Amino acid sequence: MLSSLVSKYNIAGPRYTSYPTVPYWNQETFSLNNWRQSLLKSIKESNAKEGISLYIHLPYCESLCTFCGCNKRITKQHNVESPYINAVLKEWQLYLELIDEKPLIKELHLGGGTPTFFSPENLEKLINGILKDSELANNYEFSFEGHPNNTTRAHLEALYNVGFRRVSYGVQDYNETVQKAIHRIQPFENVKRATELARDIGYTSVGHDIIFGLPFQTLEHVKETILKTKALLPDRLAFYSYAHVPWIKGNGQRGFSDDDLPAPELKREQYEIGKKLLAEVGYIEVGMDHFALKTDSLYQSMIQGRLHRNFMGYTASKTQAMIGLGVSAISDSWYGFAQNEKNIEDYYELLNKNILPVYRGHILNEEDLILRKHILNLMCQFKTSWSNNSLYFKELPEVIMRLKEMEKDGLLIINSNTIEVTTKGQPFVRNICMAFDLLLQRKQPNTQLFSMTV
Incomplete structure (x- = not known):
């Protein structure tokens, strides 16, 4: 059926x-001034009550993963780090000047790209630069996306020391054939090491991202990945469908053909068997394609009716205003959306002119x-x-x-x-x-x- x-x-x-x-x-009704006004309205209504969320996009990666639909810049040159951090902090200053009051930060998330491409020192500089003119909500939550191959103890300790308690690792699939097809080679031992390091340091929520429907992926591959995941028992899981959109994402998703992807019926069977195996060790399905143990805040938010969804996916709590910093980041005032320039050079150019680097958006009617x-x-x-x-x-x-x-x-x-x-x-x-x-x-x-x- x-x-x-x-x-x-x-x-x-x-x-x-x-x-x-x-x-x-609707670009016709959108303007940078309309966006500013919608954000000011939202912060006036919500800042003192619930605070704001920040999403910071860190786009650099050392190699291209062919399943990825994110905005990224591939390079092994780490001299790009400092200019980018300085640009993000300048963008934040422009928002602080607009808001003209001390923001109360409830959530902060580092996404990418690969946030752990950046050195621990530069990540500390970024977060301290954000926090020096802000206040923290009592129940604030800081999280970041880590690559199991390059997330070091130094990364985890540096971010822990500035308030991070949640990390999610991109696993995707443990099968070597699948990993080669998506250009993401990472042995189970690397994920195990990164997971145990985070717990040893004191992170209270460790998540894994797993994808079904990948090229050459079979039902047995999914079972193997889930069984290895169960051995590490992450606090929450994103177990989601591979989004095959090569017409949007360019050459990155053209490293394999449509014929290499599982048929829709097999793809759904992969999800159902994964869901069954996860339920056996206490994972509860949360929203769409997410799972959590009962001890995790994502599950708690679901049963309390506080689960929220935005450009970061499902979150354990809602803030009316979310500011996106960095290239291609999307902000949400509830009354409007604004997306930053997708090209790093264009992003820099607008910031050099002291202009918020927004290139499109929508004001909600x-x-x-x-x-x-x-x-x-x-x-x-x-x-x-x-x-x-x-x-x-x-x-x-x-x-x-x-x-x-x-x-x-x-x-x-x-x-x-x-x-x-x-x-x-x-x-x-x-x-x-x-x-x-x-x-x-x-x-x-x-x-x-x-x-x-x-």
Whole structure:
């Protein structure tokens, strides 16, 4: 039955780390000044109450992983580190001048690229530069993405000393054939060493990222990876579908052909067997493609109804304002989105002129805000409601009609003023959200923009 549903619903669709999704941002109503005003409004409403989140993009990598869809710059020249750190700190100063009050930082995340490309000293310089003009929330959380091959004790200690307690390591798959295809050779021993180092130093949450649907990946490969993961028992896991989008990401994802990828039915079987094996040792599925032990904050946030989703994926708590620093980083004021220049030289050029390095964005209108809430509810809680009139919108009857077929297939339950996703329907939550995506419904793309939903 599952295989027939996969065949029926495996279509291209967004992952909904935002709404509206990036291809549907309205550039005509966006301006740098509008973005500034939306951020100031958000911080005025939320800074003293809940604080803000920071995402810092560190784009450098020494080698190219062919599965990766992130913005990156490949180099072995580490003299790029200091200029980049200085640029990010200058961007932060421009935001501080705009905010004109001491920000309260609740969350900070270093992503990439490869954050551990940077030396421990430069990472310390970056974080201390951010914190010197800020205050920390009582329950703040700092996290970073580490590469198991180059994350050293010095990296972990330096970041621990400035407040980091959570690290996630990119594992992907332990099979050598798969690793060669995605150009990411890292033995289990390297992951084990990096995981144990973090725990020895005092990190309270160690996560692993695992991908299914990779080139040449079989069901046995996934089983092997999950069994090795269970031996290390990370506190949380991202176990997610490989997003094959070579038309967007260029040559990086053209190191293998479509024929080398598992068929959709096998890909879903990989997920289901992985989920079963993880459940055996106490992992609980959180949202879409995430798992956590009951002791981890991600699980706690789910059962307390605080789970949130943004451009960083699922997070254990929500802040209304998130500022993205660094090349290609995306900021979110709740009322608007803004993305930085993707090219490092263009990013530097704007900062040299004391201009926030934003090149595109979107200011949300009333309809956007309502639909964003519904999609967030579905992605984080697997249910949504319009019992509160503020969440009703005139096209809702049309949305419900679009969902009737999924209700017949047992993927959701439609009540008088609520929709609940069933356990059977959770693998198809992206498809359910697409029914609420009025911008997508009004203008279907002429070319493929998104990865497949299942």
